[in-house]
Amino acid sequence: MKTSTPTKALxxxxxxxxxxxxxxxxxxxxxxxxxxxxxDKDPYPSTYQPVPGEPTVITNVTILDGIGGQIxxxxxxxxxxxxxxxxxxIDVPDNATVVDGQGKWVTPGIIDTHSHLxxxxxxxxxxxxxxxxxxxxxxxxxxxxxxxxxxDPGFQRxxxxxxxxxxxxxxxxxxxxxxxxxxKNVPDRTMQDMKFPGAPYGIKMACGENxxxxxxxxxxxxxxxGNVAGYRQAWSDAQDYKRKWEQYYADYEAGxxxxxxxxxxxxxxxxxxxxxEIIVHMHCYRADEMTVxxxxxxxxxxxxxxxxxxxxxxxxxxxxxxxxxxxxxWADWWGFxxxxxxxxxxxIPMVHNAGACxxxxxxxxxxxxxxxxxxxxxWADGKRVGIDISQADAWQWLSANxxxxxxxxxxxxxxESGKHADIVLWSGNPFSTxxxxxxxxxxxxxxxxxxxxxxxxxxxxxxGQVGEGDAK
Amino acid sequence: xxxxxIALSAxxxxxxxxxxxxxxxxxxxxxxxxxxxxxxxxxxxxxxSIQSVVNADAVPEGYEVIDAAGKxxxxxxxxxxxxxxxxxxxxxxxxxxxxxxxGETQTAPVSNVGAALDVQYGINPDSTxxxxxxxxxxxxxxxxxxxxxxxxxxxxxxITLSGGADSVLKPKAFMHVDVSNNISERHGGSRAALxxxxxxVLGEAKAAPARLGPTSEWHGITTRAxxxxxxxxxxxxxPLLVTADRASxxxxxxxxxxxxxxxxxxxxxxxxxxxxxxxxxAANIPVILDPxxxxxxxxxxxxxxxxxxxxxxxxxxxxxxxxxxHNIRLATQHAGNAVxxxxxxxxxxxxxxxxxxxxxxxxxxxxxxESGKRADIVVWSGDPLEVTSHAEHVFINGEHMGTxxxxxxxxxxxxxxxxxxxxxxxxP
Numbered sequence: 014m015k016t017s018t019p020t021k022a023l024x025x026x027x028x029x030x031x032x033x034x035x036x037x038x039x040x041x042x043x044x045x046x047x048x049x050x051x052x053d054k055d056p057y058p059s060t061y062q063p064v065p066g067e068p069t070v071i072t073n074v075t076i077l078d079g080i081g082g083q084i085x086x087x088x089x090x091x092x093x094x095x096x097x098x099x100x101x102x103i104d105v106p107d108n109a110t111v112v113d114g115q116g117k118w119v120t121p122g123i124i125d126t127h128s129h130l131x132x133x134x135x136x137x138x139x140x141x142x143x144x145x146x147x148x149x150x151x152x153x154x155x156x157x158x159x160x161x162x163x164x165d166p167g168f169q170r171x172x173x174x175x176x177x178x179x180x181x182x183x184x185x186x187x188x189x190x191x192x193x194x195x196x197k198n199v200p201d202r203t204m205q206d207m208k209f210p211g212a213p214y215g216i217k218m219a220c221g222e223n224x225x226x227x228x229x230x231x232x233x234x235x236x237x238x239g240n241v242a243g244y245r246q247a248w249s250d251a252q253d254y255k256r257k258w259e260q261y262y263a264d265y266e267a268g269x270x271x272x273x274x275x276x277x278x279x280x281x282x283x284x285x286x287x288x289x290e291i292i293v294h295m296h297c298y299r300a301d302e303m304t305v306x307x308x309x310x311x312x313x314x315x316x317x318x319x320x321x322x323x324x325x326x327x328x329x330x331x332x333x334x335x336x337x338x339x340x341x342x343w344a345d346w347w348g349f350x351x352x353x354x355x356x357x358x359x360x361i362p363m364v365h366n367a368g369a370c371x372x373x374x375x376x377x378x379x380x381x382x383x384x385x386x387x388x389x390x391x392w393a394d395g396k397r398v399g400i401d402i403s404q405a406d407a408w409q410w411l412s413a414n415x416x417x418x419x420x421x422x423x424x425x426x427x428x429e430s431g432k433h434a435d436i437v438l439w440s441g442n443p444f445s446t447x448x449x450x451x452x453x454x455x456x457x458x459x460x461x462x463x464x465x466x467x468x469x470x471x472x473x474x475x476x477g478q479v480g481e482g483d484a485k
Numbered sequence: 486x487x488x489x490x491i492a493l494s495a496x497x498x499x500x501x502x503x504x505x506x507x508x509x510x511x512x513x514x515x516x517x518x519x520x521x522x523x524x525x526x527x528x529x530x531x532x533x534s535i536q537s538v539v540n541a542d543a544v545p546e547g548y549e550v551i552d553a554a555g556k557x558x559x560x561x562x563x564x565x566x567x568x569x570x571x572x573x574x575x576x577x578x579x580x581x582x583x584x585x586x587x588g589e590t591q592t593a594p595v596s597n598v599g600a601a602l603d604v605q606y607g608i609n610p611d612s613t614x615x616x617x618x619x620x621x622x623x624x625x626x627x628x629x630x631x632x633x634x635x636x637x638x639x640x641x642x643x644i645t646l647s648g649g650a651d652s653v654l655k656p657k658a659f660m661h662v663d664v665s666n667n668i669s670e671r672h673g674g675s676r677a678a679l680x681x682x683x684x685x686v687l688g689e690a691k692a693a694p695a696r697l698g699p700t701s702e703w704h705g706i707t708t709r710a711x712x713x714x715x716x717x718x719x720x721x722x723x724p725l726l727v728t729a730d731r732a733s734x735x736x737x738x739x740x741x742x743x744x745x746x747x748x749x750x751x752x753x754x755x756x757x758x759x760x761x762x763x764x765x766x767a768a769n770i771p772v773i774l775d776p777x778x779x780x781x782x783x784x785x786x787x788x789x790x791x792x793x794x795x796x797x798x799x800x801x802x803x804x805x806x807x808x809x810x811h812n813i814r815l816a817t818q819h820a821g822n823a824v825x826x827x828x829x830x831x832x833x834x835x836x837x838x839x840x841x842x843x844x845x846x847x848x849x850x851x852x853x854x855e856s857g858k859r860a861d862i863v864v865w866s867g868d869p870l871e872v873t874s875h876a877e878h879v880f881i882n883g884e885h886m887g888t889x890x891x892x893x894x895x896x897x898x899x900x901x902x903x904x905x906x907x908x909x910x911x912x913p
Contacts, residue, residue, distance in 0.1 A: 136782055136786070166780060222577060327896070328902075331902045331903075345812060345815070346811075346812065347617075348574060348613075348617075349575055350575070350577060351574050351579065356892065357892045357893075357896045358892065363896070367902065379777050379778070379780070382777075382779075383777075383822070386822075386872045389872045389873055392873070394875075397875060444872075445873065446821030446822060446825060446870060446871050447821065447825045478781070478787045479757070479787040480788040484826075485779050485790055
């Protein structure tokens with residue numbers, strides 16, 4: 014388990030980029046042509062190494078496979094970091110470690126699309142506050158990955174809640190807050206050690222109150238009109254920038270020796286969105302604003318991956334389904350600001366019921382520790398008003414749908430053969446207040462074992478402090 | 486207090502006229518009183534008050550029956566620490582009486598340490614938050630100022646969530662002071678200044694004459710109004726809620742109580758409370774906390790753990806849970822998580838019912854299902870601390886409250902998105 018396949022694939026692609034950069038167009042073009050310039054799209058490559066695991070089978074458990082299936086009294090077998098078999102009756106090699114899950118449940122690991130762990134870490138001192146580059150409304154050039162403090166104790170707490178991967182986002186002060194990064198929840202020495210191999214970048218955008226509150230007295234925007242004008246101008250600039258690069262490549266292919274355009278890191282991120290390589294995650298509460306943003310999306314020909322918070326998604330669930338935009342939602346947060354006033358507890362099931370993509374997210378270092386309970390509340394609230402969603406289907410809100418909205422569903426987010434063995438063994442039905450994650454596996458490695466306090470991870474910050482190694 | 490008793494009698498007289506008798510029959514009744522839990526029980530309500538809790542087969546004739554078979558019946562929930570009724574939308578919008586900020590220009594300060602501030606004047610029974618919380622089983626709450634610039638955040642009140650004109654159950658129900666890391670610059674940004682000031686003003690309140698009128702001599706550093714308010718605190722007639730997290734800060738709170746045994750001291754937040762649990766129990770100091778607070782948010786919370794509530798209870802400390810405003814309805818979930826991490830289930834339910842009622846001196850009216858108390862009762866679909874359960878019936882003072890809030894109306898309006906008419910014409 015020293016090198017996983019994704020790591021290899023990434024290494025290969027890096028080699029090819031290097032080759033391209035080194036010898037691009039060297040053979041047939043004119044001798045005066047300088048080497049072709051290629052932007053390195055992965056300058057902070059993942060150094061993630063899975064925790065070594067052993068071939069393991071969890072037996073006698075209720076399985077939610079994360080894509081709508083429930084298997085009672087089933088088994089899950091995984092080895093070399095990958096899921097091999099899931100079912101009521103599966104073949105398991107003799108050398109496999111057997112975990113008897115009698116009375117317990119197994120699900121895919123929970124993936125949080127909205128976390129600020131590491132960029133707004135604990136302790137929340139001003140010195141640690143690295144989540145919002147709130148100096149100008151468009152800061153698409155910054156990246157959350159350059160600020161993630163891997164020693165945030167919040168990562169370990171989230172692990173005990175069954176979180177196996179998460180997207181770390183910049184905050185919502187800006188129209189464009191910067192790039193996000195997706196991490197495996199295996200905190201180590203560096204951000205790169207946690208970085209999810211092969212996961213695309215996201216970009217944080219924000220609607221509504223926050224940008225206008227932050228910039229209203231600092232040159233604007235001070236209204237929602239100003240917000241939208243800001244997005245539109247930025248997209249227009251990005252289109253122009255993209256054309257420059259396209260011209261450069263076209264000229265180069267034509268044998269000319271064009272001047273390499275100056276890199277503009279802000280527009281480069283936006284160009285990545287226009288090229289479909291970077292996924293838009295947009296903080297947006299109100300239905301009317303989300304609808305305007307879906308028109309902006311069409312005007313400039315890009316795709317929004319997910320609206321975040323999406324308090325009023327229930328009002329436009331049909332439009333969200335039509336436009337293939339996910340909603341990352343809380344179960345019941347409300348009223349802390351005007352744009353959160355029309356929150357209802359049935360938002361998540363109503364979005365799901367309309368055929369749109371529903372995601373349960375946290376935006377909280379406490380909430381991330383019990384996202385299963387958030388889903389449970391939403392599931393129960395839906396059921397109460399006749400929206401009968403099975404628990405197996407509801408689990409999509411916690412793993413498959415977030416994985417899709419982060420662009421990592423090929424690798425994780427469901428219990429399917431060949432996928433990463435990102436698995437949680439719960440003490441019982443996870444749609445309950447009392448149920449806890451007993452074991453958490455990431456890429457087949459046992460990274461959390463509630464029964465073995467000696468094995469609990471402790472962040473650098475908590476070493477030698479009051480309560481080191483305590484039950485958290 | 487006298488005024489309050491008169492108001493109550495007037496209300497009772499009013500209710501007697503209707504002579505309403507209701508029986509909630511067949512559920513598992515957790516009385517939170519000396520009767521404990523009664524399987525297949527019945528709660529008898531007469532004229533707004535609890536008459537008795539009996540076996541389901543002992544319900545007399547003449548009662549309107551609410552079927553609670555297979556359900557769980559508890560006292561209404563008591564929000565232990567909220568700003569309910571004082572705030573609509575906190576940030577950049579709406580009514581906010583839960584924070585107090587005087588400008589620089591305040592000329593004749595009525596208060597210079599905040600003790601005189603009194604939230605009873607800010608409580609709005611029509612606040613949207615009231616029905617949103619009530620339909621989830623919250624029937625009363627302590628409400629106070631959440632943010633201010635003074636040493637004390639003023640005098641809070643206990644309210645009922647009936648939404649009626651008589652919503653203030655008990656004005657001047659508590660005083661609050663924060664001695665944790667949140668010390669403002671106004672207090673030197675240091676415990677070295679804050680505690681000296683706190684001891685000083687409590688000391689001078691003690692020394693102040695019983696009646697402090699405009700013609701009385703007064704040389705204290707606080708205003709007369711502050712001293713008058715603090716007089717009730719030092720006499721033990723008004724509980725002093727003290728927010729502290731660090732073990733050493735909590736020890737100072739315990740010392741304060743030891744030096745002033747007549748004072749009614751309550752510890753709030755108490756992230757490291759478990760480290761001094763035995764001392765808290767010995768000093769008879771109850772605690773209001775958020776059991777989910779398990780991160781070292783600051784350097785005075787390094788010992789944060791989900792085991793806090795359970796460990797405090799085990800040592801004999803009375804634990805109350807429910808620190809929120811818009812989402813005080815999640816107190817049951819918080820209590821459930823405390824139970825998942827070591828708090829016995831009964832103590833979890835006590836933490837959201839009888840324990841806070843005792844802290845605020847209203848346990849003679851609310852917090853348990855006992856004869857003569859207000860009939861504030863909830864019928865739950867199942868275990869109230871379980872996230873998948875919900876409140877099916879909510880009674881306040883014997884009145885069967887509606888099960889709808891603004892949020893339900895919004896939900897029902899948007900149930901069918903393929904409406905032929907504009908949504909504003911859809912009236913659920």
